[in-house]
Each structure stands twice: as structure tokens, then as C-alpha cells.
Amino acid sequence: MILLAKIASTAACTVALATVYTFHEGVIKVDVDESRPGGEHIHFFVPATAVNAGMHLAPRHHIQQAAEKVGPYMPLIRQLAKELPKYPNAVFVDVTDEGQHVRVATINGRIQIDVTAPEQNVHVTVPVAVIRDVADNLESAQPGV
Amino acid sequence: MNHFTRGFLTFTATLLATAALLPVATRAQNATKDNTPSASAKSDQWIHIRVESKDDKGETVRVNVPVELAVKILPCINKENLHAGKVHIDDAHFRDDVDFRAVLDAVRTSKDGEFVTVESHEDNVRVAKNNGFLYIHVTENPHSKHSADKDGKSSKFNDDESRVEVKVPMKVVDALFSGSKDELDVVAALHALSTFGDTELVSVKEKDQTVRIWIDSKNVTD
Numbered sequence: 001m002i003l004l005a006k007i008a009s010t011a012a013c014t015v016a017l018a019t020v021y022t023f024h025e026g027v028i029k030v031d032v033d034e035s036r037p038g039g040e041h042i043h044f045f046v047p048a049t050a051v052n053a054g055m056h057l058a059p060r061h062h063i064q065q066a067a068e069k070v071g072p073y074m075p076l077i078r079q080l081a082k083e084l085p086k087y088p089n090a091v092f093v094d095v096t097d098e099g100q101h102v103r104v105a106t107i108n109g110r111i112q113i114d115v116t117a118p119e120q121n122v123h124v125t126v127p128v129a130v131i132r133d134v135a136d137n138l139e140s141a142q143p144g145v
Numbered sequence: 146m147n148h149f150t151r152g153f154l155t156f157t158a159t160l161l162a163t164a165a166l167l168p169v170a171t172r173a174q175n176a177t178k179d180n181t182p183s184a185s186a187k188s189d190q191w192i193h194i195r196v197e198s199k200d201d202k203g204e205t206v207r208v209n210v211p212v213e214l215a216v217k218i219l220p221c222i223n224k225e226n227l228h229a230g231k232v233h234i235d236d237a238h239f240r241d242d243v244d245f246r247a248v249l250d251a252v253r254t255s256k257d258g259e260f261v262t263v264e265s266h267e268d269n270v271r272v273a274k275n276n277g278f279l280y281i282h283v284t285e286n287p288h289s290k291h292s293a294d295k296d297g298k299s300s301k302f303n304d305d306e307s308r309v310e311v312k313v314p315m316k317v318v319d320a321l322f323s324g325s326k327d328e329l330d331v332v333a334a335l336h337a338l339s340t341f342g343d344t345e346l347v348s349v350k351e352k353d354q355t356v357r358i359w360i361d362s363k364n365v366t367d
Contacts, residue, residue: 076221083214090364094207 022047026110026127034120048127055137063141070138078139081132085109189213190339191364195357209364212339219332230332231324245322252279253315279318281311310348314341
């Protein structure tokens with residue numbers, strides 16, 4: 001019995017530590033609701049660390065293709081990834097037009113993009129750290145690097 | 146319970162406690178980290194752009210950009226005439242026909258006052274310098290507008306005059322023209338702008354929309 005308790009407590013510790021590590025960078029949240037009949041309703045969230053892990057597991061040529069396309073914008077992405085953490089709570093763009101509303105802001109260190117329209121609502125929340133991780137992975141995958 | 150078991154249970158309990166407290170510590174650490182950049186971000190100047198449409202659509206556009214962020218991002222953008230934070234002027238007349246630096250030197254060294262005043266049937270233009278700021282005011286004369294009514298007879302209508310008011314610190318103008326002859330150094334101008342306090346830069350009031358551009362230390366829209 002004591003041995004079982006030891007094994008169970010060890011397993012519990014391992015799971016707890018794994019959970020802490022998985023979620024330590026935050027969560028990417030996506031909510032899409034279409035108002036039309038039969039419209040899509042997509043709601044999911046994934047740990048931000050999954051993006052990094054996914055990019056390591058994805059076929060290298062796909063990452064290289066993405067890196068080539070993004071290449072000209074890498075300095076801009078790098079700088080954004082570096083500067084945005086300095087503004088953890090700010091509204092950068094807010095546009096309202098004929099029942100449509102678009103908002104790009106940072107809330108508690110996460111980039112939040114909200115699009116509200118009569119036909120559909122889209123809400124995306126991404127931790128700022130994800131941009132840095134994606135930029136790192138794309139830069140390392142660029143041809144010649 | 147022997148020593149080994151007691152020690153193992155103690156170790157396990159410690160590990161569980163660490164796992165439970167680590168997210169709290171991480172959040173606290175992030176909060177501390179956030180406080181420091183927030184504190185520095187609070188002292189940053191922000192450029193605010195507000196466009197409000199008064200027509201039925203009621204479109205409103207609010208853009209807020211920290212000056213420091215703009216200064217660091219602009220050199221990364223290379224699009225059309227914008228390269229490395231500088232706007233290249235293609236217009237030969239601008240480059241060769243007018244020596245803007247000489248004009249600016251003259252304006253800077255002269256006493257405060259009105260330099261240009263143009264009053265015409267259509268609009269009034271006023272360019273002046275006062276207290277280190279360059280003022281450009283353009284007012285469209287409302288009585289110059291005529292429209293045809295349903296019978297086709299022209300008639301005057303009461304239209305709100307359109308006003309454009311630009312107020313730019315002279316130091317920013319100097320910084321803008323500090324580059325080469327055919328370039329406007331936008332990054333240098335932003336650097337100069339960040340040293341100023343709360344300042345209204347551009348105000349445009351038309352019948353159906355208003356545009357405001359100003360700089361202050363607030364990171365929220367009003």
C-alpha cells in the first residue's frame with residue numbers, strides 16, 4: 001500500500017509539473033461564431049507551448065516555405081515581439097463602422113483581436129511570447145541559416 | 146514509519162508544494178516584470194489618431210501608438226517611398242526648386258509672428274510661428290459654397306466651415322528635414338516629438354467628419 005501511495009504521489013507530481021510547464025506561457029484562444037443559419041461555431045484553446053512544439057514537429061520544408069514568405073517582414077516581427085511586452089495593457093486600434101467593430105489590444109500581456117460583425121464574431125487571444133517563439137523558429141528555418 | 150519512508154514522503158510533499166506554488170510565483174514574477182515596463186510605458190508618449198464620421202454610418206477610428214514603438218518599428222518597414230524610417234521625395238520641384246532648409250532657417254531665426262496670410266473667396270490660410278511652434282490654419286469659407294436646389298436654382302446653404310489646424314513644434318520640423326535633401330527623416334521627427342508633453346498636433350473639422358491627432362502620456366482612448 002505504501003508503495004502504491006509513493007507511485008501515485010510521484011505520478012501526481014509529474015503530472016502537476018508537466019501541466020505547469022505546458023501552460024506557463026499562457027493559452028491561445030480562438031472563438032469564431034457565424035450568425036448565418038448553419039454557420040460555424042469554433043471554440044478552442046491550446047497551450048502556447050504547443051505552438052513551439054508543433055513547429056519543431058512540423059516538416060522542415062513547410063517551415064522553410066513559411067520562413068521564405070515571411071522573410072521580408074522578419075525584422076518587423078522581431079521588433080514587435082521585442083517591444084510589445086512593454087505594453088501589456090493597451091488598445092492600439094479600435095474601429096467602429098456600421099455595426100462592425102474591430103479592436104486590436106493587449107490585455108495582461110496577451111494580444112487580443114476582436115472582430116464583431118452582424119455576420120460573425122471572431123475573438124483571438126495570443127500570448128505575446130508566442131510571436132517571439134514563432135519568429136525564433138522561422139528565423140532558424142530560413143535557408144542558409 | 147522508517148526514516149527512508151519519512152524522507153520520501155517529505156520529498157514528495159515538497160515537490161507537490163513546489164508544483165502548486167510555481168504558477169503563483171510565475172504570475173508574481175510576470176506581474177513584477179509587467180510593472181517595470183508598465184512603469185516605463187506610462188512615461189512614454191503616445192500618438193493618438195481619432196477620426197469620427199458624423200454621417201449615418203457613424204464610423205469611428207481610434208489608433209494609439211507609443212512613440213517609442215513607432216520609432217523602433219518604422220526603420221523595419223520598407224515600402225514604396227518609406228525606407229529605414231525616412232520618406233524619399235521623388236518630386237523634383239520639392240528637391241530642387243525650393244530650398245526648404247533655408248526657409249526653415251529663416252523661420253526659426255525670425256521673431257514670432259505671422260508669415261503668410263492668404264484670404265480668398267474660397268479659403269483663408271494662415272502660417273505663423275509662436276513660442277516654438279509652427280501653426281498652419283486653413284479655413285474654408287462657408288459662404289463660397291453654392292448648391293442647386295430641386296428647381297435647379299442655385300442657392301446658398303449654411304454649411305459648417307471646414308477647418309484644418311496644424312500645430313507642429315519647430316524642433317520636430319527641424320528633425321524632419323535633418324536628413325538629406327530629398328528625404329524626410331520621420332524617425333528623427335518622432336524622437337523630437339517624444340520630448341514634448343501633451344500637445345494637439347492636427348485638428349481637422351469638416352461638415353461630416355473630424356480628425357484629431359495629438360500626443361500625450363495616456364495609453365487609453367478617450
